Amino acid sequence: MAISKMTAEFPVAAETIWGIITSLEEYSWRSDIDKIEVAESGKRFIEYTGKYATTFTITAWEPCKRYEFTMENENMQGHWTGIFTEQAEKTRIDFTEKVEAKKWFMKPFVGMYLKKQQAGYLKDLQQALEKDREE
Secondary structure, eight states: OEEEEEEEEESSOHHHHHHHHHOSSOOTTOTTOSEEEEEETTTEEEEEETTEEEEEEEEEEETTTEEEEEEEOSSEEEEEEEEEEEETTEEEEEEEEEEEESSGGGGGGHHHHHHHHHHHHHHHHHHHHHHHHHO
């Protein structure tokens, strides 16, 4: 199992970041997503990226504090945890992703893939927050 952690701090309220990250309707800020389909409101959704569909099942929902879900597609399964900590007009995010490849030949590459995915996600989030501040 590969584990990847990402931490960042932003000069915005946790509510702002929470709203961007948890929205299943407004996902245009994500450069890797073609479409999101809500399978069961508040419980399950499916993200479509290229030829893959990944099903996410929400396992924890504490607004502006904690967001967790399991994820699974034909190539992998795993768990994602997001912790949001607000202090003095700043919000720190701590995201942990644990993924296991389903196919043996993919196992050596899962760690690198996770790091790349998280770097892209962070870049997209930074751009979304900058755009939000400009509006």
